[in-house]
Amino acid sequence: MILKVNVSFSYGDREVLRDVSFEARRGRLLAIIGPNGAGKSTLLKCIAGILRPRGEVQLDGIDLLTLSPKERARFVSYVPQASVPEFNFTIEEFVEMGTYFTGGSVRDALQKVGFWERRNESVLSLSGGEYQLVLLARALAQGGRVLLLDEPTSHLDINHALMIMELLKELKEEKIVVAVLHDLNLALRYADNLLILKNGEKFWEGSVGRLSPRILEEVYGVKVEFVRGKFGTAVLPSL
Amino acid sequence: MRKLLPILLALSVVVMFLGVYVGSVELSPSDVTDSIVYGIKRALLGESPAEKPKYFLIIWEFRLPRVLLAYLVGLSLASAGVASQALFKNPMADPYIIGISGGASVGAALGLIYFPNHVSLLSFVFALLSVYVVYTVAKVNGRIPVDTLLLSGVAFGFMANAVTSYLVLTLGPKAHLTYMWLMGSFSGADWEKVRNVFLASLFGLTFLIWKWRELNILLLGEEGVALGLDVDMFRKFVVVVIAIMSAVSVASAGIIGFVGLIGPHIARILVGPNHKRLTLSAALIGGILMVSADLVARTIARPTEIPVGIVTAMMGGPFFLYLLRKHKRGEVLT
Numbered sequence: 169m170i171l172k173v174n175v176s177f178s179y180g181d182r183e184v185l186r187d188v189s190f191e192a193r194r195g196r197l198l199a200i201i202g203p204n205g206a207g208k209s210t211l212l213k214c215i216a217g218i219l220r221p222r223g224e225v226q227l228d229g230i231d232l233l234t235l236s237p238k239e240r241a242r243f244v245s246y247v248p249q250a251s252v253p254e255f256n257f258t259i260e261e262f263v264e265m266g267t268y269f270t271g272g273s274v275r276d277a278l279q280k281v282g283f284w285e286r287r288n289e290s291v292l293s294l295s296g297g298e299y300q301l302v303l304l305a306r307a308l309a310q311g312g313r314v315l316l317l318d319e320p321t322s323h324l325d326i327n328h329a330l331m332i333m334e335l336l337k338e339l340k341e342e343k344i345v346v347a348v349l350h351d352l353n354l355a356l357r358y359a360d361n362l363l364i365l366k367n368g369e370k371f372w373e374g375s376v377g378r379l380s381p382r383i384l385e386e387v388y389g390v391k392v393e394f395v396r397g398k399f400g401t402a403v404l405p406s407l
Numbered sequence: 408m409r410k411l412l413p414i415l416l417a418l419s420v421v422v423m424f425l426g427v428y429v430g431s432v433e434l435s436p437s438d439v440t441d442s443i444v445y446g447i448k449r450a451l452l453g454e455s456p457a458e459k460p461k462y463f464l465i466i467w468e469f470r471l472p473r474v475l476l477a478y479l480v481g482l483s484l485a486s487a488g489v490a491s492q493a494l495f496k497n498p499m500a501d502p503y504i505i506g507i508s509g510g511a512s513v514g515a516a517l518g519l520i521y522f523p524n525h526v527s528l529l530s531f532v533f534a535l536l537s538v539y540v541v542y543t544v545a546k547v548n549g550r551i552p553v554d555t556l557l558l559s560g561v562a563f564g565f566m567a568n569a570v571t572s573y574l575v576l577t578l579g580p581k582a583h584l585t586y587m588w589l590m591g592s593f594s595g596a597d598w599e600k601v602r603n604v605f606l607a608s609l610f611g612l613t614f615l616i617w618k619w620r621e622l623n624i625l626l627l628g629e630e631g632v633a634l635g636l637d638v639d640m641f642r643k644f645v646v647v648v649i650a651i652m653s654a655v656s657v658a659s660a661g662i663i664g665f666v667g668l669i670g671p672h673i674a675r676i677l678v679g680p681n682h683k684r685l686t687l688s689a690a691l692i693g694g695i696l697m698v699s700a701d702l703v704a705r706t707i708a709r710p711t712e713i714p715v716g717i718v719t720a721m722m723g724g725p726f727f728l729y730l731l732r733k734h735k736r737g738e739v740l741t
Contacts, residue, residue, distance in 0.1 A: 216633040241635030248630045254496070255626050255680040265627070268620040269635030310634065 169194040169313050171344050175214050175223035177207075184210050185221065188370050190363045194313075197340045199349045199359035203388055206365040208348040209249065212316045215346070216246035227314060227344075238269045245307035247317040250300045253291040259302055260287035266310035277309035281335065297328030304332065308339075315339060317347040321354060333358045352384070352403045411677055411684075415691040419478065422698045426474035427466060429702060431710060434462055442466035473596035477701040477715070478694040479604040480593075480656045481666050485693020486612050487652040488667025489674075489686050493622045494645050495542075495551045498672065499730060502653040503664035505560035509567030510537025511650075511657035512589065516574040518658070519585060527603060531654035537563060538646045568662070591663035591716025593701050600659040607655035611648045612690055618644075619682035626680070663716045665723020666693050666700075672730070696722075 174189035185207045192198040200208045214221035217232070217240045225232040232240055245266065253262075263274050278284040281301040294302060300320060307315060317336070321329035333354055336345050340360075349355040355362065356376060364372040364387055372383055381392045384403065391406045428439050441460040446467040460466075484502060491500040491507070502508045514533030518526035544559040545551050575585045587594060615622065621641050624631040631638045656663070670693030671685065678684040697715075700722065704715040 218629050218632045237632050237637045238635045241633065244633070246630065246633035248633075256675070257623075257680055261623075261679075261681050265620075265624055265634055268624065306634075 169228060169344050171215075171314055171346070172224070172226040173211075173215060175211070175221035175225065177210055177214055177219060177221040183368060185214065185368050187223070188365065188368070190370065190373055192314075192344050192346050192361070194342070194344050195340060196360040197336060197358060198344075198346045198361045198363060199355040200346065200363045200365060201349055201352065201355050201387075202365035202371065207368040208365055209318050211365065212246065212318050212346070212348055215314070216244055216316055218246070241310060241312070242270050243312045244314040244316065245310040245312045247300075247303050247307045247315070247320055249318045249322070250296060250303060250320075253294070253299060256290050256292055258288050259283055259291055259294075262291050262302060263287075263306045263309050266306040266308075270310050270312070272309045272311040274309050277305040280308055281305045297324045297331075300324060300328070300332065304335065312343070314344045314346070317345070319348050319350055322350055329354060356403060357400045411688060412691075415688060415695065418695050419691055419698075422695050422702070423474050423478060426477065426698045426702055427470045429706060430465075430470060432462065432465055434466070438462050439466060443471065446471070469596075472598050472601050473593045473701070474698055475601045476596040476604060476659060477593045477697045479601065479608050480660045480663065481670070481693040481695070481697025481700075482690045483604060483608040483611060483652040483656045483693075484663065484667040484697070485670030485674075486608065486615055486686060486690045487649045487656075488693070489671045489682070489689045490611075490615055490622070490645050490649045490652075491667065492671060493625045493682070494642060494649065495545075495556055496626055496628055497551055497556055498675070499668070499727075500556065500560075501665065501667035502649060503564070503662065503667060504727070505538075505556060506541050506563035506567060507534050507537050507649065507653045508657050508662045508664065509564035509571070510534050510540075511654045512571040512662050513567050513574070514654070515658045515661075516571045516585070516589075519588075520574060527655050527658040530658040531650055533567075534650035534654040534657070535646065537567065538650055542646075587714055588661040590714030591661040591719070592704075592712075592714045593660050594712060596659075604655050604659055607651050608690075611652040612686070614644070614648050615682070615686045619686065622682040622686070661714070661716060663697070663719050665719050665727060666696055668730070669693075669723055669726055670696060672726075 171192045174187065175185060176183065176187055177185040188211055200211065202208055210219065213219040215225050217237055227243055230243070232243060260274060260278070263277055266272065267274060275284060278287055281304055283302060283305060291299065291302060304320065320332050324332070336347060337358060339345055359376050361375055362373065362379060363370065366387055371387055381394055384392050393404050393406060395402045395404050424439065428434060428436060438461060442463045443466065445460050445463060487502045491502055491505060492498050511530045511534035514529035514531070515526050518529040522529060541559050541563050545555040547555055571589060575589055621636055624634050624636045625638065625641065629638060671689040673692050674685050674689035678688050700718040701715045704713050704718045707713065
């Protein structure tokens with residue numbers, strides 16, 4: 169399984185993405201990082217089909233950009249940035265929406281995130297972290313070879329954040345997983361490959377092991393050092 | 408809530424029977440059933456099977472079409488309400504509040520005065536136009552917030568109503584009759600109107616029930632594309648359905664507000680927001696409410712009949728304010 173992307177995108181006259189290209193594979197979790205406004209979310213939306221970019225998005229030789237939303241949904245699932253749920257669906261009904269056009273299993277997906285027993289509760293009663301897990305379940309129920317996640321751990325406590333990242337670590341063995349991450353420490357710890365965006369362009373791409381503090385300094389304009397500890401490497405900014 | 412549909416259907420039959428039974432001429436229940444059975448036989452066999460029942464004319468030509476029309480208009484408006492709420496992702500949307508009924512009334516008034524054969528068509532065209540205008544004005548960064556929706560809808564509705572009133576009052580040949588229509592009334596009901604609204608509501612309701620999955624996903628907005636729905640295309644279909652249902656209702660019974668808001672809201676309390684169950688329940692509740700409102704309109708100030716639009720506004724206005732207050736308090740509307 170391989171996803172090849174090369175896209176540009178403009179909102180009206182404003183170019184938000186310029187020739188951003190990368191490859192993602194099964195077994196290698198790809199994290200997209202970069203400053204606010206770099207175009208990370210836009211890039212995911214282009215791949216998910218929510219925005220219509222110029223260029224190409226190829227999955228195992230299939231050109232995703234030419235597919236209808238219904239056909240594309242069978243290949244690509246997308247976890248949006250969590251907002252507040254607005255309608256009083258039960259967890260099961262909400263996750264079922266992922267399967268309307270693809271026919272996946274709601275039960276498997278809910279069991280995977282540990283919500284099968286709570287399936288009849290309202291999504292309105294969920295905390296931020298729980299809602300994020302349910303959004304992930306909806307994408308899993310949808311199925312497909314590519315899983316895109318837009319800041320799946322933002323606003324989550326460390327426990328929920330780790331829970332999500334551990335799930336992604338499992339999932340990358342069956343799917344191509346691409347996640348926009350804000351938390352550099354989580355990115356460093358869980359990602360295999362990194363794509364760094366800055367001002368709508370690709371700034372750097374490579375395996376996590378090749379990332380140096382100097383690269384992050386250039387991207388974010390902040391001095392950082394890498395500290396190696398028992399659980400892995402942490403990024404410490406210095407003022 | 409599995410028993411809800413049979414209950415709603417039974418309630419529908421009861422209120423419709425009451426609607427035919429109660430009126431200025433006192434009838435017995437058997438008068439009603441005799442006439443209806445006779446009328447159906449005659450319609451099916453194409454001949455008069457026996458002697459006409461005593462009050463056949465009153466029941467078959469006046470009360471029954473009126474009650475059926477009220478039921479179908481209530482059903483259409485509540486369905487159009489459900490569809491508007493999904494389209495605008497907002498439980499406060501209703502064809503009346505967002506100005507669609509007003510727009511449709513301009514078309515209907517133009518039709519009544521200048522093109523009597525095309526009232527429904529003109530009403531439809533203007534309804535379509537109004538959805539487009541309100542949608543475009545209310546949209547902020549791809550979302551339709553409650554405040555801009557209400558403001559643009561109310562402003563557009565006012566404007567449209569003013570135009571309609573002007574047309575009706577200055578140019579209408581039968582100003583007082585059309586004025587009654589303007590306020591919403593079923594007094595002009597006949598079988599042709601029943602047929603028109605029946606066809607429109609059958610089409611609209613079938614579409615909305617058939618597309619329950621798409622309506623659910625519509626509530627998620629743009630991200631619905633990632634779940635496999637061609638959101639832009641589906642929105643266009645929904646707009647057309649809302650326009651057809653509101654237009655035919657307005658063309659045959661005038662502007663009747665709030666039923667499109669109350670019907671779906673009660674249905675959401677009973678069955679939740681899932682369109683798999685919501686649409687039909689809301690539609691039936693809309694029909695029941697409308698027949699009841701018409702019953703009140705006919706009887707409360709006897710022998711004078713008041714426009715049913717006044718009754719629904721009196722029921723719906725306070726309800727709307729209550730919803731708005733709930734919204735203001737930050738309680739998420741179900």
